[in-house]
Amino acid sequence: MWMHPWKYIEGWSICTGLFITGMVLQLTTGSIEVDMFHYPVNLISGTVFILLLLFLHIYARKVVILQWFSGFEASITASVSLLVLVIIMGLTRQVSSPTDLSSIGGFARTGFMQMTTSWSFFLLFIYFLSILGLVILRRINCFRWKDAGFVLNHVGLFVALFAAILGSGDLQRLRMTASLDTPEWRATNEKNEITELPLAIELKSFRIDEYPPKLMILDNVTGKTLPETQPKSLLVETYPLLSTLLNWEVAITNYLSEAAALITEDTVSFVGFQSEGATSALYVKARNTIDGTIREGWVSCGSFMFPYRSLRLNDKESLIMPNREPKHFASNVIVYTQSKKIKKSLIEVNKPLSIAGWKIYQLNYDESMGKWSRISVFELVKDPWIPAVYSGILMMLAGAVYLFVSAPNPKKN
Amino acid sequence: MNWTHFVYFALPAALCWVGGALFAYKNDAYRRTIILTAFGLCIFFAFILGMWISLERPPLRTMGETRLWYSFFLPVAGLIMYIRWRYKWILSFSTLMALVFICINLFRPEIHNKTMMPALQSPWFAPHVIVYMFAYAVLGAAAVIALYLLLRRNKAIMNVSVMSLCDNLAYVGTAFLTIGMLFGAIWAKDAWGHYWSWDPKETWAAATWLSYLIYIHYRQHKPSHYTIALGLLLFSFILLQVCWYGINYLPSAQGSSIHVYS
Numbered sequence: 113m114w115m116h117p118w119k120y121i122e123g124w125s126i127c128t129g130l131f132i133t134g135m136v137l138q139l140t141t142g143s144i145e146v147d148m149f150h151y152p153v154n155l156i157s158g159t160v161f162i163l164l165l166l167f168l169h170i171y172a173r174k175v176v177i178l179q180w181f182s183g184f185e186a187s188i189t190a191s192v193s194l195l196v197l198v199i200i201m202g203l204t205r206q207v208s209s210p211t212d213l214s215s216i217g218g219f220a221r222t223g224f225m226q227m228t229t230s231w232s233f234f235l236l237f238i239y240f241l242s243i244l245g246l247v248i249l250r251r252i253n254c255f256r257w258k259d260a261g262f263v264l265n266h267v268g269l270f271v272a273l274f275a276a277i278l279g280s281g282d283l284q285r286l287r288m289t290a291s292l293d294t295p296e297w298r299a300t301n302e303k304n305e306i307t308e309l310p311l312a313i314e315l316k317s318f319r320i321d322e323y324p325p326k327l328m329i330l331d332n333v334t335g336k337t338l339p340e341t342q343p344k345s346l347l348v349e350t351y352p353l354l355s356t357l358l359n360w361e362v363a364i365t366n367y368l369s370e371a372a373a374l375i376t377e378d379t380v381s382f383v384g385f386q387s388e389g390a391t392s393a394l395y396v397k398a399r400n401t402i403d404g405t406i407r408e409g410w411v412s413c414g415s416f417m418f419p420y421r422s423l424r425l426n427d428k429e430s431l432i433m434p435n436r437e438p439k440h441f442a443s444n445v446i447v448y449t450q451s452k453k454i455k456k457s458l459i460e461v462n463k464p465l466s467i468a469g470w471k472i473y474q475l476n477y478d479e480s481m482g483k484w485s486r487i488s489v490f491e492l493v494k495d496p497w498i499p500a501v502y503s504g505i506l507m508m509l510a511g512a513v514y515l516f517v518s519a520p521n522p523k524k525n
Numbered sequence: 526m527n528w529t530h531f532v533y534f535a536l537p538a539a540l541c542w543v544g545g546a547l548f549a550y551k552n553d554a555y556r557r558t559i560i561l562t563a564f565g566l567c568i569f570f571a572f573i574l575g576m577w578i579s580l581e582r583p584p585l586r587t588m589g590e591t592r593l594w595y596s597f598f599l600p601v602a603g604l605i606m607y608i609r610w611r612y613k614w615i616l617s618f619s620t621l622m623a624l625v626f627i628c629i630n631l632f633r634p635e636i637h638n639k640t641m642m643p644a645l646q647s648p649w650f651a652p653h654v655i656v657y658m659f660a661y662a663v664l665g666a667a668a669v670i671a672l673y674l675l676l677r678r679n680k681a682i683m684n685v686s687v688m689s690l691c692d693n694l695a696y697v698g699t700a701f702l703t704i705g706m707l708f709g710a711i712w713a714k715d716a717w718g719h720y721w722s723w724d725p726k727e728t729w730a731a732a733t734w735l736s737y738l739i740y741i742h743y744r745q746h747k748p749s750h751y752t753i754a755l756g757l758l759l760f761s762f763i764l765l766q767v768c769w770y771g772i773n774y775l776p777s778a779q780g781s782s783i784h785v786y787s
Contacts, residue, residue: 184746191739198732202725202767205777228723276721285718323640347640437640461643462716473718493718501720505707512707516700 118180123189130239131193134232138223144234149281158278165242169249182246190240197236201227237277244270261514264507272504279497286492287475290315295448299492311468313490316444316456320483322436324349325367325392327411329358330422330430338429345434348394359401360425366395373418380421382410388484389417392436396423407431416481435482443474443488459490470494526575528589528630534572535596535627541565542600542623546616549607562604562616569597582641585654589630594658596626602662602697610693615666622665649712653705660701661769664737667694668762671755688751691758692744699737706730725778729768736761 113121149157172178180186204224223230248266251259286299290313297312326345328337337343338358346357351367371393372385382393393412399405407425413433414420423431442460449455449468457465465472476489545562548554573593576584584590603619606612670691709730710720721727740757747753772778 184742188739188742188746191735191742195732195735195739198728198735199764201723202728202732202772203775203777205779206723206725206728283719326640438643439640440643440646462647464715464718471718473716491718495719498714502711505710505720508703509707512700512703515703516697518696 116176118177118185120185120189122180123185127189127193127236127239130235131232134230134235135222137231139221141231143223143226143229144231146229146281149278151282154278154281158274161242162245165245165249168242169246169253172246172250179250181243182250186243187247190236190243193236194240197227197233200224201233241270241273241277244273261511261518264511264514266511268504268507268509268511270504272501272508275497275500275504279495279501282494282496284492284494288313288490288492290443290445290488290490292316292318292486295446309470309492310450311470312448313472314446314448315488316446318441318443318477318485318488320441320477320485321439322483323347323439325369325394325413325433325436327357327362327394327396328432328434329360329425330432332424332428332430337432337434351394356401357431358429360431361399361401362431363397363399364394365397366393368393371412373412373414373421380410382412382421389415390484391415391418391420392433393421394433396431398423398425398431400425416484438483441474441477443490445472445488447472469496526572526579530575531572532631534568535631538565538569538572539620539624539627541568542616542620545600546620549613549616558616559604559608562600562607566597566600566604569600573597582646583651583654585651586641586645591654591658592626592630594655595662596623596630598655598659598662599623599626599665602659602666606693610690612690618666618669619662622662622669644716647712647716649708649715653708653712656701656708657705660698660705661765663694663701664698664762664765667691667698667758670694671758671762675752675755675759688744688748688754691755692741695737695740695744695758699734699741702730702734702737706734724784725772725775726768726784729764729772733761733764733768736764 113125168178168181172182201224204227206227207225219225223232227233244266248263248270251262251266255263284301286301286307286309288296288299288309290296292315295312295314297309298306299309300306325348327348328343328345330336331338331340334340337345344358346355346362348364348367351364353362353364355362368382368384369392370384370386370390371382372390373393374381374383382395391412391414393410395409396411397406397408405426407423409423410421411423411431411433412418412421413435420433422433425431440460442458444458445456445465447455447457447465447467451468453468455465455467459465459472459474461474464474471493473491473493474488475491477485478487479485541561542565545558545565548558548561573584576590576593584593599619599622600616603616606615670687674687674691709727713722714720736757740754740761743750743757744754767775772784
């Protein structure tokens, strides 16, 4: 061991050494503080890292041992070590904030529950990235066109990982709750600290399209939908409708998509009501297919104004309507920027708005108010390193296509 | 179109695939093999298309629906490999695998829900899952071959050509795994604001991907060490199972994944 030429055993030893070093650092100093790593610290350390790799690459011509780091043994052992940590991460519940850790005790100190900011992960990741860099430098040094796929895959991965890790310190993710007709420029970060933004959002209107109502059967005692393992539901797309749900033949004779409950001393009925707070209601006749008992009445999911209404079928079961699931939700907004730019836009899930270096995402709404929500919650993300990450991703995509096309063909050989 | 119509499409498609697989063993039936298999694929795809239209969304959300694509892509992968490398047995194999998944869907139908949460309604959704299903199909083939070779090690069937078959499958599968993962990353940026958030599904996808990369590198470094390579192929496929549906049962992933199948 440690004699030229190095083999796998040296690789395993280096990785184990890095892992143990990481554990010692973790136990003595705790997790890595990512907050420190913003501009210009990230840019400087990135440049130093690249220069160091270049230096090692050039120096490797004189020191033969260094050539081992761009070989298969180093690549494979580094990848396996990283894989082990990723598997541990997959098997351990990950928590996002250190405060969640205090209740867990000793195991939390290993850092495994916040793997991406643990020292072992960090050291092995940087080692992996260094080897990837050295492998690339060695291959580029004697580049031939048939190496194109290799270069795309490896450089793409390096660029994406490198930009992702450097960019993590500059990434800003903020949450903003905008109320109707009130411009808002304050947002909170992940630690719930308020930040003032160089832009303001005014919510003009908020809209939810919902899926048709569903009926389900509930166990009166446990309060769980039936059957417990895979609850069945009946989607009411049209009415009148005759269908079956578990042991019940269900006939829908009336459907009010916007309704109000009329509550008297001993009855509850529903009438059409096109205004704020409206709920949905179905008039259901249910017949038990086994004993023939018949039950009928209104079923409604309720809203913030009206109570929900279930239909008691027998001692064991009730028919209920869960809250209608949102199909789309979108906010009509006006965004004001510091450069006096005013932009009207519709922000939807999966359709963020890009403005002044920020991306604005539709995140949530006031769920207790449902479709009558008077607020809309946005996530604002600024990620200046994203073009670099995307260029890495594009190179990898091209490389993957190359990998597919160039899979070795024994017939040709 | 709904799941009660499935059997009327699945059976004719399966018959075509079985026919194609049998023709593949005849020396002069190259074109007939391809036409018959492709015809079966058309029938099967007609059902997927019908479901797509009647559900008003791509049928990709529930486990049953992803199995549908899996049984579609196994013969597709088989056909591509047959055309490219003329392996006679590959279609029998892909047909058999597809039949298993068709049977699961026939005999263990799950609750098929029409609704789909807004975050999934994206043009990236279909390519992301379809590409992954194709990768799973190809890597599934690689894993079965690896298992067969490991179990019958002493019969001297291990040779360069059988190992290069494993390599081909692993290369193609890994290429698609990479594309699926990167599509997912690009989509995630548009839907959740970040391209990678170490969600349990993403963690296991990273592990799976890394493991297949290790296989590819190990094969290049030690081309004659078959046993370790085959073991790696099998191990990678186990990781893939955890990633695909295993995380639904893992305590560490409960309640924290945005990739939950209903």
